[in-house]
Amino acid sequence: MWFFSDEHRMLQETVRQFAQSVLAPRIEQLDDEESFHREAFPKMGALGLLGITVAEEDGGAGLDAVSATLAMEEMAAVDASTTLSYLAHSILCVNQIARNGIAEQKARWLPKLISGEHVGGMGMSEPEAGSDALGMKTRATRQGESYELNGTKTWITNGPVGEVFYCYARTGSAKREISTFVVEKGMPGFSTGKKFKKMGMRASPTGELVFDHCQVPVANRVGDENSSVQAMMRNLDIERITIAGISLGIARNCIEVSTRYAQERKQFGKPIGAFQQIQERLSEASAWYEACRALTYNSAKAFDLTGGLSSREVSAWAARAKLQSAQMATQVGLDAIQILGGYGYTREFPVERQMRDAKLIEIGAGTNEILRTIIARQMLGNDVAQA
Amino acid sequence: MDFQPTEMQTELSGLARRFAREKIQPVVEQDEHDERFRPELIAELGQLGLTGIPVAEAHGGAGLGYQDYITVLEELASVSVSYAISVAVTGLAQVILEKFGNEAQKQRIARLAAGQAIGAFSLSEAGSGSDAGSLRTTARRDGDHYVINGTKLWTTQADSAEVIMLMARTGAADDRTRGVSTFLLEQGTPGLRLGKREKKMGCHISHTMELVLENVRVPASCLVGREGDGFKIAMTALDSGRITIAASALGIARSSIEVATGHARQREQFGKPIGEYQGVSFLLADMATRYDAAKLLVQRAAFLKDQGLPFSTEAAMAKLFATDMAMQVTTDAVQILGGSGYTQDFPVERFMREAKVLQIVEGTNQIQRMVIGRSLLKTH
Ligand SMILES: Cc1cc2nc3c(=O)[nH]c(=O)nc-3n(C[C@H](O)[C@H](O)[C@H](O)COP(=O)(O)OP(=O)(O)OC[C@H]3O[C@@H](n4cnc5c(N)ncnc54)[C@H](O)[C@@H]3O)c2cc1C
Ligand SMILES: Cc1cc2nc3c(=O)[nH]c(=O)nc-3n(C[C@H](O)[C@H](O)[C@H](O)COP(=O)(O)OP(=O)(O)OC[C@H]3O[C@@H](n4cnc5c(N)ncnc54)[C@H](O)[C@@H]3O)c2cc1C
Numbered sequence: 001m002w003f004f005s006d007e008h009r010m011l012q013e014t015v016r017q018f019a020q021s022v023l024a025p026r027i028e029q030l031d032d033e034e035s036f037h038r039e040a041f042p043k044m045g046a047l048g049l050l051g052i053t054v055a056e057e058d059g060g061a062g063l064d065a066v067s068a069t070l071a072m073e074e075m076a077a078v079d080a081s082t083t084l085s086y087l088a089h090s091i092l093c094v095n096q097i098a099r100n101g102i103a104e105q106k107a108r109w110l111p112k113l114i115s116g117e118h119v120g121g122m123g124m125s126e127p128e129a130g131s132d133a134l135g136m137k138t139r140a141t142r143q144g145e146s147y148e149l150n151g152t153k154t155w156i157t158n159g160p161v162g163e164v165f166y167c168y169a170r171t172g173s174a175k176r177e178i179s180t181f182v183v184e185k186g187m188p189g190f191s192t193g194k195k196f197k198k199m200g201m202r203a204s205p206t207g208e209l210v211f212d213h214c215q216v217p218v219a220n221r222v223g224d225e226n227s228s229v230q231a232m233m234r235n236l237d238i239e240r241i242t243i244a245g246i247s248l249g250i251a252r253n254c255i256e257v258s259t260r261y262a263q264e265r266k267q268f269g270k271p272i273g274a275f276q277q278i279q280e281r282l283s284e285a286s287a288w289y290e291a292c293r294a295l296t297y298n299s300a301k302a303f304d305l306t307g308g309l310s311s312r313e314v315s316a317w318a319a320r321a322k323l324q325s326a327q328m329a330t331q332v333g334l335d336a337i338q339i340l341g342g343y344g345y346t347r348e349f350p351v352e353r354q355m356r357d358a359k360l361i362e363i364g365a366g367t368n369e370i371l372r373t374i375i376a377r378q379m380l381g382n383d384v385a386q387a
Numbered sequence: 388m389d390f391q392p393t394e395m396q397t398e399l400s401g402l403a404r405r406f407a408r409e410k411i412q413p414v415v416e417q418d419e420h421d422e423r424f425r426p427e428l429i430a431e432l433g434q435l436g437l438t439g440i441p442v443a444e445a446h447g448g449a450g451l452g453y454q455d456y457i458t459v460l461e462e463l464a465s466v467s468v469s470y471a472i473s474v475a476v477t478g479l480a481q482v483i484l485e486k487f488g489n490e491a492q493k494q495r496i497a498r499l500a501a502g503q504a505i506g507a508f509s510l511s512e513a514g515s516g517s518d519a520g521s522l523r524t525t526a527r528r529d530g531d532h533y534v535i536n537g538t539k540l541w542t543t544q545a546d547s548a549e550v551i552m553l554m555a556r557t558g559a560a561d562d563r564t565r566g567v568s569t570f571l572l573e574q575g576t577p578g579l580r581l582g583k584r585e586k587k588m589g590c591h592i593s594h595t596m597e598l599v600l601e602n603v604r605v606p607a608s609c610l611v612g613r614e615g616d617g618f619k620i621a622m623t624a625l626d627s628g629r630i631t632i633a634a635s636a637l638g639i640a641r642s643s644i645e646v647a648t649g650h651a652r653q654r655e656q657f658g659k660p661i662g663e664y665q666g667v668s669f670l671l672a673d674m675a676t677r678y679d680a681a682k683l684l685v686q687r688a689a690f691l692k693d694q695g696l697p698f699s700t701e702a703a704m705a706k707l708f709a710t711d712m713a714m715q716v717t718t719d720a721v722q723i724l725g726g727s728g729y730t731q732d733f734p735v736e737r738f739m740r741e742a743k744v745l746q747i748v749e750g751t752n753q754i755q756r757m758v759i760g761r762s763l764l765k766t767h
Binding site for chain 2 (some may be wrong): 129236346
């Protein structure tokens with residue numbers, strides 16, 4: 001993008017090299033076995049990637065949303081699963097502790113999360129509350145110097161492997177009376193339940209967090225009681241922008257692989273790239289990718305430029321970026337398989353894995369359908385959109 | 388053509404549905420994971436009379452038509468595309484033998500039709516997929532024998548097959564249409580060896596095999612049809628094979644619609660069933676509409692074939708539309724199930740992975756468009 005700084009380009013190069021040397025050699029096997037690349041985390045920590053958006057005085061890299069999105073794109077071009085786990089760690093957990101925690105809390109949790117010694121995650125969704133996040137039922141009841149948490153969070157990225165979880169629970173009777181608690185592995189009454197088997201993103205473990213009379217000290221509550229909804233919703237913007245970066249990375253690599261294949265593979269005495277049906281798929285893919293890339297980095301830039309757009313407008317841009325990028329990547333992944341023919345359907349090429357990974361982005365962090373309602377509300381106004 | 392299924396079709400689809408639910412459903416998820424194919428299930432399907440539907444009773448088949456055949460394949464695919472494909476590929480071997488085989492070769496149909504043996508169809512190679520006419524495996528005449536050398540790729544169920552219908556070059560390397568012949572190969576023939584098994588995105592129950600042929604010596608009586616007929620035989624087989632692939636696409640699409648509709652009724656968010664949101668119900672409406680449209684195209688192609696009328700363009704249309712439909716419908720079903728759809732707790736993610744292969748096999752969908760486009764430009 002024209003507005004990338006030298007710093008952005010350097011970061012891009014660093015992450016690209018990291019992905020090639022650390023992630024590429026392992027991903028096929030991790031995907032096959034549904035296992036987690038734990039050792040990648042301290043390496044990301046050493047590169048300053050884990051606290052990418054955290055201020056330097058808090059031990060982070062102090063970079064912007066454009067940088068975080070770039071990191072996602074570069075990593076996801078090689079291994080979208082580990083990138084998703086990285087996103088849950090750095091954007092959903094670390095970024096939120098840094099934004100909303102007090103000094104003591106930051107000092108307690110950030111160092112090990114930013115070094116990669118600990119892996120973090122975020123618990124919002126529940127079995128009965130996915131799109132309707134505010135319908136969550138997990139409850140925290142104050143008992144002296146601690147809270148007792150009861151309930152189950154589900155589909156939590158890094159749930160089966162993480163140490164620190166940024167979790168939401170109901171503390172009052174009204175719908176918006178929700179508070180935040182940092183729940184740590186080993187706390188009494190906290191366990192990780194079932195681990196899901198999935199279509200894709202298989203190297204990113206997804207599981208349940210179970211709170212059964214779980215005792216959480218008051219010191220682990222982030223922010224005031226009953227006041228977390230705004231911070232929870234605000235973080236969805238940067239989550240959507242950065243996760244759109246994952247779609248961009250997936251699509252970019254699918255386009256590269258299928259373009260090279262169309263140059264080399266011959267049928268009927270010509271490279272298949274000579275056939276207009278192949279040209280049509282490739283050109284549409286690259287046009288859609290470039291459009292999404294411009295949309296996503298512009299949204300990241302809008303997010304970074306405080307004082308430009310209203311927060312509602314930023315939310316709509318973030319929603320647009322993810323809505324388009326996610327659909328684009330699924331389609332581009334499917335088309336890459338098609339261009340590779342029978343080979344595309346096998347594990348000899350990365351495109352079938354990347355297509356399986358791509359579909360997740362149409363569901364997580366707000367489904368396509370929910371994003372459309374957010375955009376429509378901003379366009380039409382609540383009165384009309386929710387009449 | 389009539390919109391009502393005949394009594395025979397109702398009976399056949401009922402049999403196939405019960406079998407798929409009772410025998411395949413309980414093992415399908417684990418077997419997909421273990422890449423395990425169960426030939427005994429094919430034998431049981433054979434006992435029900437479902438493995439030789441379109442071949443004549445005189446040859447041991449059921450003597451029925453493609454309109455009957457597609458109802459069975461749809462039911463099998465609604466639970467497992469791998470089993471539908473298995474039946475369809477064994478069917479392909481039977482159809483070839485019935486149409487092009489000599490009397491002795493026709494004797495081989497009975498075991499296939501009864502589900503006691505499995506058949507395979509081996510055309511593709513590493514360098515020749517869409518461009519099948521450029522295949523390189525050679526069959527050299529040596530007295531009253533042929534000696535076959537080369538490597539085949541992507542042969543479905545070559546490892547469990549008793550007979551393999553194999554295309555090899557008997558003519559000049561640049562003779563696309565008359566340079567190829569078809570051979571009936573027996574499993575276990577010296578020099579015929581199974582190579583690697585492909586690791587795939589889906590359809591793991593169905594084994595996709597490399598076949599290596601090193602000086603495989605077969606009597607000339609293994610030649611099916613005449614020398615040089617191979618390309619024509621393969622293309623004729625694929626014409627009807629396309630109808631079977633399209634029927635399989637109907638099966639997974641229908642199941643996906645059933646699962647998604649059930650979920651949309653039960654799952655509540657924001658205080659109502661998600662099916663009450665237009666975002667979900669319109670998706671379902673489009674899925675059901677496309678499924679029905681595809682079904683009509685598949686039925687038309689089968690009808691034309693059963694009448695002995697030209698059907699190859701219509702079969703290509705049915706394959707193109709039905710498999711694209713299945714890809715879209717299975718993807719949308721995952722979407723409607725949300726996070727659950729992405730997990731292996733529900734079958735729709737498997738259906739989505741299975742749908743993709745249908746757009747590639749028996750002529751990619753780009754090749755179907757070529758077939759359709761050419762026939763339009765020729766006749767109008
Ligand atoms: C791999 C993976 C990782 C995840 N990681 C995390 C994580 O780290 N932390 C976390 O908290 N959550 C996580 N999630 C959960 C994810 O955010 C939810 O799956 C998502 O919000 C959708 O919720 P749901 O699955 O309950 O679907 P539902 O909300 O039940 O939706 C089902 C369908 O109904 C549609 N729908 C729902 N409401 C409406 C409406 N009002 N109008 C129109 N259509 C509607 C949806 O679009 C969807 O198609 C993860 C999920 C997955 C699969
Ligand atoms: C699971 C599986 C099972 C299979 N089972 C069998 C089997 O039992 N027996 C068997 O013989 N084969 C089998 N195949 C092979 C299958 O038929 C081929 O994969 C298919 O014909 C495509 O060939 P290809 O993979 O070489 O792709 P290619 O032909 O290399 O095609 C690559 C891309 O180029 C496109 N293309 C090619 N030519 C043109 C053109 N002229 N115009 C426009 N686009 C073009 C294709 O559509 C595709 O998108 C199987 C394949 C798979 C994946």
